[in-house]
Amino acid sequence: MNINQIQEEIIEEFSLFEDWMDKYNHLIELSKDLPAIHEKYKTNEYLISGCQSKVWLHAELKDGKVIFSADSDAIITKGIVALLVRVLSGREPKEILNHEFYFIDRIGLKENLSPTRSNGLLAMVKQMKLYALAYHAREKNEY
Amino acid sequence: MRLNVENIRNDFPLLQQRVNNQPLVYLDNGATTQKPNIVIDRIRELYARHNSSVHRGVHWLSQQITDEYEEARAIVRNFIGAEHSHEIVFTSGTTGSINAVAFSFGEKFVREGDEVILSGMEHHANIVPWQMLGERKGIQLKVIPIDDQGDLVPGALEKLITSRTRILAITHVSNALGTINPVKEIIKTAHAANVPVLVDGAQAVQHGHVDVSDLDCDFYVFSGHKIYGPNGIGVLYGKEKWLEAIPPYQGGGDMVDKVTFEKTTYNQLPFKFEAGTTNYIGAIAMAEALKYLEQVGLDPIAEYEKELLGYATDRLEESGDIRIIGKAKKKISILSFLIRGIHQYDAGMILDKMGIAVRTGTHCAQPVMDRYGIDGTLRASLAFYNTKEEIERLIDGLKRVKEMLG
Numbered sequence: 001m002n003i004n005q006i007q008e009e010i011i012e013e014f015s016l017f018e019d020w021m022d023k024y025n026h027l028i029e030l031s032k033d034l035p036a037i038h039e040k041y042k043t044n045e046y047l048i049s050g051c052q053s054k055v056w057l058h059a060e061l062k063d064g065k066v067i068f069s070a071d072s073d074a075i076i077t078k079g080i081v082a083l084l085v086r087v088l089s090g091r092e093p094k095e096i097l098n099h100e101f102y103f104i105d106r107i108g109l110k111e112n113l114s115p116t117r118s119n120g121l122l123a124m125v126k127q128m129k130l131y132a133l134a135y136h137a138r139e140k141n142e143y
Numbered sequence: 144m145r146l147n148v149e150n151i152r153n154d155f156p157l158l159q160q161r162v163n164n165q166p167l168v169y170l171d172n173g174a175t176t177q178k179p180n181i182v183i184d185r186i187r188e189l190y191a192r193h194n195s196s197v198h199r200g201v202h203w204l205s206q207q208i209t210d211e212y213e214e215a216r217a218i219v220r221n222f223i224g225a226e227h228s229h230e231i232v233f234t235s236g237t238t239g240s241i242n243a244v245a246f247s248f249g250e251k252f253v254r255e256g257d258e259v260i261l262s263g264m265e266h267h268a269n270i271v272p273w274q275m276l277g278e279r280k281g282i283q284l285k286v287i288p289i290d291d292q293g294d295l296v297p298g299a300l301e302k303l304i305t306s307r308t309r310i311l312a313i314t315h316v317s318n319a320l321g322t323i324n325p326v327k328e329i330i331k332t333a334h335a336a337n338v339p340v341l342v343d344g345a346q347a348v349q350h351g352h353v354d355v356s357d358l359d360c361d362f363y364v365f366s367g368h369k370i371y372g373p374n375g376i377g378v379l380y381g382k383e384k385w386l387e388a389i390p391p392y393q394g395g396g397d398m399v400d401k402v403t404f405e406k407t408t409y410n411q412l413p414f415k416f417e418a419g420t421t422n423y424i425g426a427i428a429m430a431e432a433l434k435y436l437e438q439v440g441l442d443p444i445a446e447y448e449k450e451l452l453g454y455a456t457d458r459l460e461e462s463g464d465i466r467i468i469g470k471a472k473k474k475i476s477i478l479s480f481l482i483r484g485i486h487q488y489d490a491g492m493i494l495d496k497m498g499i500a501v502r503t504g505t506h507c508a509q510p511v512m513d514r515y516g517i518d519g520t521l522r523a524s525l526a527f528y529n530t531k532e533e534i535e536r537l538i539d540g541l542k543r544v545k546e547m548l549g
Binding site: 020021024025028052053054073074075076077119 | 163486488489492493496503504518519543547548
């Protein structure tokens with residue numbers, strides 16, 4: 001599936017939920033399924049600081065694809081982190097750079113990406129794109 | 144006299160609404176308070192019928208609004224028991240007031256190597272302006288520590304005061320812990336060593352009588368929006384001798400006596416500190432809020448809020464898995480707490496979906512969080528329009544949070 005197909009899949013998944021509590025329960029479930037980030041990456045070096053909740057993000061390039069791993073100290077934030085990883089991890093840098101991530105808005109979680117929320121999520125999206133940009137620039141230099 | 148809370152709630156239109164399909168439970172009064180109709184109506188009336196720049200015109204409107212503005216100053220003076228109206232300076236808020244003192248007092252009285260004393264429970268607004276002064280002048284900040292319960296460590300202040308101490312800036316009530324500090328005794332101790340004291344009253348004035356003459360503080364500051372008035376307006380009270388002694392912190396119109404390109408002489412108090420067109424609508428509307436509080440009665444408000452605090456504390460403690468941060472001997476109705484094993488941000492988000500507004504995070508008091516080794520708390524800050532039924536909604540909400548996340 002390409003990035004937009006996964007975004008559509010998530011939108012459909014969330015359309016099943018009638019109320020907020022169901023949505024949040026689903027995010028809580030997703031947070032449990034997020035593969036654990038390696039302990040050595042749960043340090044300040046990988047911390048994307050928000051004053052409400054913390055997010056750790058690690059990226060590496062494997063076979064031309066960006067592999068993200070991430071974690072958060074807050075569970076609902078972690079559920080959203082899991083969605084971002086699901087959409088963005090295992091993609092080529094160029095793919096990441098060429099897409100808008102509209103699914104957060106469409107599943108009604110836009111408020112969580114507000115700059116005033118300070119939960120680390122907006123900074124995480126920016127950081128994911130920056131990693132992709134850096135890897136993309138490196139690839140171009142290598143060829 | 145007991146408060147008629149049902150009637151009081153009817154004075155606050157915002158409280159009547161539903162949020163996320165549930166009646167709103169507003170427990171974030173430490174951040175800002177809601178406004179009674181009398182304040183909202185006054186703002187509308189002022190703009191609709193009276194608006195004109197103060198201290199400027201010869202015309203009728205200008206004179207009328209100037210009278211109302213100066214009447215507002217007199218109301219504030221009465222409200223906090225200041226000796227003179229000209230000791231009341233209108234500012235943009237508590238933050239603006241503290242920055243003004245840190246700058247003006249600092250310019251006049253602080254030299255390299257001097258010291259300023261703060262407490263460990265200050266809001267960032269009473270830390271950063273002094274650090275900025277420190278950077279300009281090369282001074283040292285000293286901090287009165289807090290104990291595990293959330294009280295200032297007794298006897299610590301005496302040890303911190305030296306011959307280089309220029310000013311003590313301390314909060315009357317902690318926004319993160321609810322602690323009411325014994326400011327009168329603190330001021331006595333400081334004055335015995337000739338150290339003037341600024342008191343941050345942002346979380347104090349709305350919860351009971353404050354008398355600056357009785358406290359004998361040198362500066363007292365608070366915000367309009369935390370005392371049921373508009374935002375963008377605040378008060379800087381300073382003893383006449385200090386306000387006379389320190390220079391203005393902003394230059395502009397209205398604060399001057401005579402201006403030539405060679406030299407400007409400043410206007411008299413309080414105008415020398417009110418450069419430019421002030422927020423006169425805010426000041427007059429804030430005075431309306433103060434009148435409203437006096438009409439309801441500050442003593443009944445304090446008594447009722449104390450009862451609410453006791454009730455909420457008991458209910459939280461009974462509900463289990465709750466750790467209250469801040470158990471000072473004397474508190475106002477602020478409850479900072481953690482739920483065992485649950486992140487405060489998760490809890491706050493779920494409560495929000497149940498129509499319950501609390502604050503989560505560090506409450507602009509990161510050093511307090513560091514003191515207790517935590518990242519933040521959930522904070523329920525209660526006002527006199529809150530009810531026991533609303534506290535029960537919070538308790539039910541927390542139960543739901545635990546079911547979902549536990």
